[in-house]
Amino acid sequence: GAGVSQSPSNKVTEKGKDVELRCDPISGHTALYWYRQSLGQGLEFLIYFQGNSAPDKSGLPSDRFSAERTGGSVSTLTIQRTQQEDSAVYLCASSLVAGVTGELFFGEGSRLTVL
Amino acid sequence: GENVEQHPSTLSVQEGDSAVIKCTYSDSASNYFPWYKQELGKRPQLIIDIRSNVGEKKDQRIAVTLNKTAKHFSLHITETQPEDSAVYFCAAKGTSGSRLTFGEGTQLTVNP
Helix, strand or coil: CCCCCCCEEEEEEECCCCCCEEECCCCCEEEEEEEEEEECCEEEEEEEEEEEEEEEEECCCCCEEEECCCCHHHHHHHEECHHHHHHHHEEEECCCCCCCCCCEEECEEEEEEEE | CCEEEEEEEEEEECCCCCCCEEEEEECCCCCCEEEEECCCCCCCEEEEECCCCEEEEEEECCEEEEECCCCCCEEEEEECCHHHHHEEEEEEEECCCCCCCECCCEEEEEEE
């Protein structure tokens, strides 16, 4: 596609449920990043992928969070047993290659609300 | 790891005035410093960046300066316009991997 696509755009879930957030990066971009943006806060790094591998997953806040990327393209961020503090906008970004300076192209984000 | 601090958190200026946002970083080996603009309800977008071998870079009304010795960099917007109103994020890329660490953001409001 022309840009980074994320789905769903909005997700409301009950505490304790699992959620999956999807990111479809720009075609040909090998690097993919997940960030979290809480209300009025900055961009908190979660994880990044180079191809299908995740060299840096140190930003994942707990073992309830996991992410995978298959075929060097689509990535899924999974949050198990959601908590209210997980409520945030989850932003995905891609860039041509990781490890070099270059622009991150962000998606519109997935707004997660945990009741 | 890298730590980026950004000031001020909010900034209000009159149209036509200049705006300055400042950031400091902790990793002296960081070599890449981009600035992103996020309009309300939209995705962050790159507006300008600077690499560690350059002290200043300009693009029309926007300029960024870098002081490697002091480990700080600044965004300067001249002749501000209402459409400049947005949240601005600075970021730094350290030497450990490809993580881009962002500041907390500055809400800039340009009053007509």
